[in-house]
Amino acid sequence: xxxxxDLRPAEFxxxxxxxxxxxxxxxxxxxRLLTCANLIESRVRAGLRATFDITLPRFDLLxxxxxxxxxxxxxxxxxxxxxxxxxxxxxxxxxxxEGLVSRLPSRADRRQSRVxxxxxxxxxxxAMTPVHERWIDEMLAAxxxxxxxxxxxxLGKLKRSVQSAGLPDEPCDKAGETT
Amino acid sequence: xxxxxDLRPAEFxxxxxxxxxxxxxxxxxxxRLLTCANLIESRVRAGLRATFDITLPRFDLLxxxxxxxxxxxxxxxxxxxxxxxxxxxxxxxxxxxEGLVSRLPSRADRRQSRVxxxxxxxxxxxAMTPVHERWIDEMLAAxxxxxxxxxxxxLGKLKRSVQSAGLPDEPCDKAGETT
DNA sequence: GTCAATTACTTTATACTTAAAGCAATTTTA
DNA sequence: TAAAATTGCTTTAAGTATAAAGTAATTGAC
Numbered sequence: 001x002x003x004x005x006d007l008r009p010a011e012f013x014x015x016x017x018x019x020x021x022x023x024x025x026x027x028x029x030x031x032r033l034l035t036c037a038n039l040i041e042s043r044v045r046a047g048l049r050a051t052f053d054i055t056l057p058r059f060d061l062l063x064x065x066x067x068x069x070x071x072x073x074x075x076x077x078x079x080x081x082x083x084x085x086x087x088x089x090x091x092x093x094x095x096x097x098e099g100l101v102s103r104l105p106s107r108a109d110r111r112q113s114r115v116x117x118x119x120x121x122x123x124x125x126x127a128m129t130p131v132h133e134r135w136i137d138e139m140l141a142a143x144x145x146x147x148x149x150x151x152x153x154x155l156g157k158l159k160r161s162v163q164s165a166g167l168p169d170e171p172c173d174k175a176g177e178t179t
Numbered sequence: 180x181x182x183x184x185d186l187r188p189a190e191f192x193x194x195x196x197x198x199x200x201x202x203x204x205x206x207x208x209x210x211r212l213l214t215c216a217n218l219i220e221s222r223v224r225a226g227l228r229a230t231f232d233i234t235l236p237r238f239d240l241l242x243x244x245x246x247x248x249x250x251x252x253x254x255x256x257x258x259x260x261x262x263x264x265x266x267x268x269x270x271x272x273x274x275x276x277e278g279l280v281s282r283l284p285s286r287a288d289r290r291q292s293r294v295x296x297x298x299x300x301x302x303x304x305x306a307m308t309p310v311h312e313r314w315i316d317e318m319l320a321a322x323x324x325x326x327x328x329x330x331x332x333x334l335g336k337l338k339r340s341v342q343s344a345g346l347p348d349e350p351c352d353k354a355g356e357t358t
Numbered sequence: 359g360t361c362a363a364t365t366a367c368t369t370t371a372t373a374c375t376t377a378a379a380g381c382a383a384t385t386t387t388a
Numbered sequence: 389t390a391a392a393a394t395t396g397c398t399t400t401a402a403g404t405a406t407a408a409a410g411t412a413a414t415t416g417a418c
Contacts, residue, residue, distance in 0.1 A: 024312060024315075024316070025324060025327045025328065025331070026312075026315045026316045026318075026319040026327065027312060027315055028331055029319060029327050029330055029331050029334070030219060030315050030318075030319070032334045032335065032338065033215060033216055033219075033334055034216055034219075034220070035261070035338060036212060036334055036337050036338050036341065037212055037213055037216040039261070039338065039341050039342070040209060040213075040341055041213070042261070043341070045376085049376095049377085055376095055403070055404080056404095057403085057404065057405090073366080073367095074366070074367060074368095075365085075367080078367095082214070082217045082218075082221070083404085083405070083406085084405065084406055084407075085366075085367065085368085086367085086368070086369075086370090086405080086406075086407085086408095087404070087405055087406075088367090089367070089368055089369085090368095090403085090404075090405090091403095091404080094403080109365090109366080109413075109414070110366095110412080110413060110414085111365070111366040111367065111412065111413045111414070112365095112366060112367080112413095113366090113367080133203060133205075133206060136203075136205045136206055136209050137203070137205045138344045138345070139205075139209075139340060139341045139344045140205040140208060140209070140337070140340055140341075142336070142339065142340035142343055142344075143333075143336055143337060143340050145204060147333060147336060148204045148205065148208050149204065150329070150333060151208055151330075151333040151334075152204070152208050152211060154322075154326060154329060154330040154333065155208070155211045155212055155215055155330075156211065157321070157322055157326060158215050158319065158322060159214060159215050160321065161318060161319055161320060161321035161322050162215065162218050162219055162222070162318045162319075163218070164321055165318045165320060165321075166317070224406085228406090228407085234373070234374080234406095235374095236373085236374065236375090252396080252397095253396070253397060253398095254395085254396060254397080257396095257397095262374090262375070262376085263375065263376055263377075264396075264397065264398085265375080265376075265378095265397085265398070265399075265400090266374070266375055266376075267397090268397070268398055268399085269373085269375085269398095270373095270374080273373085288383075288395090288396080289382085289383060289384090290382070290383045290384070290395070290396040290397065291383095291395095291396060291397080292396090359418100360417100360418085361416100361417090361418095362415100362416085362417080362418100363414100363415080363416075363417090364413100364414080364415070364416085365412100365413080365414070365415085366411100366412090366413080366414095367410100367411085367412090367413100368410080368411075368412100369409080369410070369411095370407100370409075370410090371406100371407090371408090371409100372405100372406085372407090373404105373405080373406080373407105374403105374404080374405070374406095375402100375403080375404070375405090376401100376402090376403080376404095377400100377401090377402090377403105378399100378400085378401090379398105379399080379400080379401105380397105380399070380400095381396100381397085381398080381399095382395100382396090382397090382398105383394100383395080383397100384393105384394080384395070384396095385392100385393080385394070385395085386391100386392080386394080387390100387391085387392075387393085388389100388390095388392095
């Protein structure tokens with residue numbers, strides 16, 4: 001027989017739940033945040049694959065382009081999607097091969113290329129976005145608007161807190177703006 | 180000249196910020212959550228690499244094993260880290276090659292193997308965890324304990340909301356526990 | 359203007375990740 | 389108990405991701 005060390009329901013066996021109640025609050029917030037993000041992301045990923053046969057990174061890239069009428073440079077995409085520039089190169093290559101985006105040379109700066117949705121890409125994205133939005137709505141359905149607004153606010157504070165903290169290694173210079 | 184369409188500081192050019200103020204609240208919460216998670220995760224990743232020359236997935240796996248005196252099966256690791264089982268196979272292979280964990284056959288069930296920290300793995304993890312915790316503390320330093328507690332609570336609600344929602348395709352059966 | 363930085367992107371090597379198929383051991387069902 | 393289903397894990401193929409090195413174009417210092 002498999003030793004039944006852990007009889008808790010699956011709902012309570014994820015990364016964060018293994019922390020004891022008296023553990024550091026900071027760590028618990030971070031792990032629960034990560035759990036939520038993973039949970040939502042994996043469902044969106046599965047939905048996109050099952051319904052539209054597209055991957056999440058490609059959808060995300062299309063979503064950025066959809067709001068940028070003039071297209072975006074590789075660097076802008078890299079910054080907005082918060083991934084490395086090499087990653088964007090590969091993603092764009094695949095989307096170009098699928099005919100969903102096009103790479104235009106920039107007249108202003110020959111190092112840059114500007115990526116835009118093709119008509120087919122725009123059509124594909126327009127079909128996906130309402131369904132995607134519905135999934136998100138459903139996943140947040142048990143929260144009141146007040147709770148969502150509060151959560152949005154606290155996440156804003158968290159975001160600023162992280163951004164104002166020095167990087168994990170740097171000695172603490174530049175922290176004080178004593179000048 | 181590069182067209183200066185976007186003069187906002189880098190802080191405001193990420194995925195979520197491109198959403199207009201009147202967009203759906205649900206979507207804004209999700210995108211901001213994702214931004215926070217990415218932000219923290221990439222800093223932790225960079226810190227682990229720079230300071231301990233280890234990757235984040237390996238650290239996460241070691242962290243799970245550290246709290247499980249009897250070790251964990253591959254399936255338990257997969258569930259707790261919220262990644263596929265094939266992923267765990269590869270990660271474990273690499274950690275075994277590094278001598279940080281060991282794979283023991285399970286006497287109870289010959290399909291299972293039980294993964295445990297080696298003494299070297301335990302030593303390595305013990306050196307990392309206080310530093311890792313300090314990074315997290317620093318990143319959350321601008322939040323009060325009250326705000327963190329509130330955030331933890333709201334994330335708990337979010338987690339339950341997501342878990343109670345059907346998967347992104349399923350028609351809505353099993354939703355009502357009317358039995 | 360010239361040459362050293364810097365910038366924008368690509369390439370490379372390695373690692374991580376998933377989905378799906380596959381295999382062997384176990385459990386369930388009849 | 390024997391066949392059928394399930395479970396636990398591995399393998400495979402394709403894609404995603406980083407870091408680091410490389411290339412070409414632009415900028416800046418002089």
